[in-house]
Amino acid sequence: MSNVAALSAQLEDYLESIARLCRESGEAHVQEIADRLSVHKSTVTAALRSLAEKGLIHYRAYRPATLTVTGRKGAKEGVRRHEVIRQFLTDVLVLDAETAERNACELEHAIEKKVLDRLMAYADFVQNCPRGGAKWIHGFEHYCREGRDSDRCERCVELCLEDLRRTRRVSNATKQGESRMQTLDQLKPGDRARIARIERKGAVSRRLLDMGIVRGTPVEVVKVAPLGDPVEVKIKGYSLSLRKAEAAAVTVEISDEETS
Amino acid sequence: MSEERQSGGKTGRGRIRVALAGNPNSGKTTIFNALTGARQHVGNYPGVTVERKEGRFCHGDRTVDVVDLPGTYSLTAYSPEEVVARDVIIEESPDLVVHVIDASNLERNLYLATQLAELSVPLVLVFNMTDVAQARGYEIDIAHLSELLRVPIVQTVGHRREGMEELKQTILDVANDPAGAKPATVHYGADIERELAKIVKLLKSDGGCPSVPGLRWLATKLLENDEVVREELKKQLGDPARVFSQVDASRQHLEREIGDDPEVLIADHRYGYISGACQEAVRSTVESRHTISDRIDFVVTNRVLGLPIFLLMMYLVFKLTFTLAEAPMGWTEALFAWMSKTVAGFWPAGSESALQSMLVDGVIGGVGGVLVFLPVIVLLFLAIAILEDSGYMARAAFLMDRVMHKIGLHGKSFIPMLLGFGCTVPAIMATRTLENRRDRLTTMLVLPLISCGARLPIYALFIPAFFPKRAQAPLLWGIYLIGIVLAVLLAKLLRSTLFRGETAPFVMELPPYRMPTIRSTLTHMWERAWLFLRKAGTVIVAFSVLLWVLTSYPKAPEENVRGLDPQQAASTELSYSVAGRIGHGLEPVMENVGFDWKTTTAMIGAFAAKEIFVAQLGIVHAIGEVDEESLPLREVLRREYTPLQAFCIMLFCLISVPCMVTIATTWRESGSWKWPALQLVGLTVLAYVVTFAVYQIGMLL
Numbered sequence: 009m010s011n012v013a014a015l016s017a018q019l020e021d022y023l024e025s026i027a028r029l030c031r032e033s034g035e036a037h038v039q040e041i042a043d044r045l046s047v048h049k050s051t052v053t054a055a056l057r058s059l060a061e062k063g064l065i066h067y068r069a070y071r072p073a074t075l076t077v078t079g080r081k082g083a084k085e086g087v088r089r090h091e092v093i094r095q096f097l098t099d100v101l102v103l104d105a106e107t108a109e110r111n112a113c114e115l116e117h118a119i120e121k122k123v124l125d126r127l128m129a130y131a132d133f134v135q136n137c138p139r140g141g142a143k144w145i146h147g148f149e150h151y152c153r154e155g156r157d158s159d160r161c162e163r164c165v166e167l168c169l170e171d172l173r174r175t176r177r178v179s180n181a182t183k184q185g186e187s188r189m190q191t192l193d194q195l196k197p198g199d200r201a202r203i204a205r206i207e208r209k210g211a212v213s214r215r216l217l218d219m220g221i222v223r224g225t226p227v228e229v230v231k232v233a234p235l236g237d238p239v240e241v242k243i244k245g246y247s248l249s250l251r252k253a254e255a256a257a258v259t260v261e262i263s264d265e266e267t268s
Numbered sequence: 269m270s271e272e273r274q275s276g277g278k279t280g281r282g283r284i285r286v287a288l289a290g291n292p293n294s295g296k297t298t299i300f301n302a303l304t305g306a307r308q309h310v311g312n313y314p315g316v317t318v319e320r321k322e323g324r325f326c327h328g329d330r331t332v333d334v335v336d337l338p339g340t341y342s343l344t345a346y347s348p349e350e351v352v353a354r355d356v357i358i359e360e361s362p363d364l365v366v367h368v369i370d371a372s373n374l375e376r377n378l379y380l381a382t383q384l385a386e387l388s389v390p391l392v393l394v395f396n397m398t399d400v401a402q403a404r405g406y407e408i409d410i411a412h413l414s415e416l417l418r419v420p421i422v423q424t425v426g427h428r429r430e431g432m433e434e435l436k437q438t439i440l441d442v443a444n445d446p447a448g449a450k451p452a453t454v455h456y457g458a459d460i461e462r463e464l465a466k467i468v469k470l471l472k473s474d475g476g477c478p479s480v481p482g483l484r485w486l487a488t489k490l491l492e493n494d495e496v497v498r499e500e501l502k503k504q505l506g507d508p509a510r511v512f513s514q515v516d517a518s519r520q521h522l523e524r525e526i527g528d529d530p531e532v533l534i535a536d537h538r539y540g541y542i543s544g545a546c547q548e549a550v551r552s553t554v555e556s557r558h559t560i561s562d563r564i565d566f567v568v569t570n571r572v573l574g575l576p577i578f579l580l581m582m583y584l585v586f587k588l589t590f591t592l593a594e595a596p597m598g599w600t601e602a603l604f605a606w607m608s609k610t611v612a613g614f615w616p617a618g619s620e621s622a623l624q625s626m627l628v629d630g631v632i633g634g635v636g637g638v639l640v641f642l643p644v645i646v647l648l649f650l651a652i653a654i655l656e657d658s659g660y661m662a663r664a665a666f667l668m669d670r671v672m673h674k675i676g677l678h679g680k681s682f683i684p685m686l687l688g689f690g691c692t693v694p695a696i697m698a699t700r701t702l703e704n705r706r707d708r709l710t711t712m713l714v715l716p717l718i719s720c721g722a723r724l725p726i727y728a729l730f731i732p733a734f735f736p737k738r739a740q741a742p743l744l745w746g747i748y749l750i751g752i753v754l755a756v757l758l759a760k761l762l763r764s765t766l767f768r769g770e771t772a773p774f775v776m777e778l779p780p781y782r783m784p785t786i787r788s789t790l791t792h793m794w795e796r797a798w799l800f801l802r803k804a805g806t807v808i809v810a811f812s813v814l815l816w817v818l819t820s821y822p823k824a825p826e827e828n829v830r831g832l833d834p835q836q837a838a839s840t841e842l843s844y845s846v847a848g849r850i851g852h853g854l855e856p857v858m859e860n861v862g863f864d865w866k867t868t869t870a871m872i873g874a875f876a877a878k879e880i881f882v883a884q885l886g887i888v889h890a891i892g893e894v895d896e897e898s899l900p901l902r903e904v905l906r907r908e909y910t911p912l913q914a915f916c917i918m919l920f921c922l923i924s925v926p927c928m929v930t931i932a933t934t935w936r937e938s939g940s941w942k943w944p945a946l947q948l949v950g951l952t953v954l955a956y957v958v959t960f961a962v963y964q965i966g967m968l969l
Contacts, residue, residue: 032517095458105465142544167548209529212773217535218342219775220376225539234574237670238679238774244375247565247778249666251673254773
């Protein structure tokens, strides 16, 4: 780790780029690295040589570079640091992707591990605390744009409570009776479940998605057509019909709460 | 009208162009009618049979042009409607898009809004049917939702025209200041956003894309693996390979990292975004899960009652279309008979000329031949409009899909098939309700095999003439049954050869039952009927004149007809005409299927309309123009043909294309000459092959 710690900010950037390229295609070509960092190829070559000297990458002239074991560890750490900061900037401070990327590149070299850990903990806390969450962050975004608006505070706190109770209920329900997975065509009229996933691809899947068959959505089977084939389901408050063959492509989750 | 169009708005400021988008059944058409009133223009999008409706209205000092996009649930390339909708938005770049939303079904309707938002055109949302939403106990905090989505929202009740002034004003406001309607786009989460940013960057640097503000939408579509967008970009981009390799890498990366298809992830995020917004801004006060619509459905698609009710409804449709049309059809025929007589009377007796014959038999006959269909078509469209607007059409498909799916078709194909027993022409038009082009073409091509009403006189002439009484009814049923069986077989064949591919998904909304409004039903009916008259009518008149020429020229030499009575003279004239000569010429071929030159000639004349076959037979056998009850004609037929020949003649009439109106309608509805040509040639060959087999085997027995 010591040789990684001593890296300059630029070399760290190089190491990260190589790591990403390696993850995507197994190796990193000089041209690709140059493209990614918007520098000239000759600059890249110099940097690669320097990284190779430190034992972080395997590199020979005109050959693509790959990471050594140490290099991979170092890059992981660097990438992680970069990611944590970038995500904090986009997800908590609701900055746009470009600003976040730029600032993450700068901040990752200046920040201490302790601060980084706190940032992570804070992001986790904000996203998962019932008083925070996506809505709270959304509220912050609104605040940044429009300034203070205290009219909705009460409603917002109410919603927090509602959400909290709902998640409690759901987690209790899943704790009590284990949920069962089935396909939608196996359900009987009157059965309720939640969409888990769609197994098929192509036109059918696309159509199902468009019509609102997405993960987590509650669904109720209403009836089967008199001749026994298409079935009618209620989803998102409207009636949808689909053939059994199509329903068979939809996996649903039934928990005891819903069957009762 | 053209003057106004040129002047472009009353104050010289540019006109505002608005595209009206929305889900099917969201009341979009009602809003369109309420906005534009009678000033509408209906046409077709080039190459596809999707109706294009345009209209305009004036508000304040501005003129607003409105184009009504086809109803779609999404902007994926699932159906021609969706492709048309997005092409209009991208290529015609309207000043703003007005998205009509069924407020009582908010979440699914807003899904389209999330996609429209990505196209970066100013957007106005219309929450229609707010009365229904209120009745269902939804309380929508419009101000808050508008703020969340960053678009203006107007509440309307379309059929009562509530909120229309506010909508017009909002359209003007947004057109004047588009910055106020820049909708919020869905944030797809860090991973997808990162890949999107990469693709957008490449697209931007490529420079081949004209719609720079819509790059995010393009990138999303590429990530969703949308074939149409990909094909289009392949043509436009300077270096498509570079962009596509990034897209493929991104798709793979996402699948690996998150373990799901990007398509699924993107839809998840869109719906997630919507349900988040709705949770904040919509409250449901009543927990009434059973609406009136549910209660109607309980009866109408009931396990026991469903099918009987369906059959009753179909009986009513059939009755409405064909029985009610009888009287006006009679009037039309009478009117044209009178016109023929009057026009013929302009020439004093003995001075009849070719011009007279052409006017009377060719032009008036042709125009009459088209107009006589008008009552059936108008009534059919009325029936379809009622079925569709009320929401029953979707239930009919729901009930019949099992049967139709067996032959590779969609539940909605049943109604055209049924109408085919009345008349093939309106039946072909009824295939418009089919979304999928393959289903639609298959249905269209096999429809002539369903024995139409015009072929009944032929059976009514031959069956009593040749067969004993107890065999008559079963024989008639048999003929109809042969038609149905052949239609089913041919449909299967087409679906496994020419129109091979996955059957269209039956994932279909069962919209809430609604009372159809008289106004929209009538507008619908009239528009479609007029379109038929204008487009197919000209072709049919041209065909009629051509057929008149074929059956009238060249004239027989004077000495051949001298001294003959008028009936024999007519027979000789027909034998001398092009049609007669073709009949003679084809005799060696047609002999194999039981036809002589007389029946062949009659067949050519009957291309105008199948029931004419009987009259033509009368002429060719020198009995004069008679109907199917004519005893002398039956007498002659009995003398000249065997029962086997009679059966084969009926069989050939059943299978071959009924008439030129069918061909013209297929052309009109399929948008190309390729399909009617295939229909004509294919069915004629099929008729020949089947009849050949029957006749030859029959001769051996």
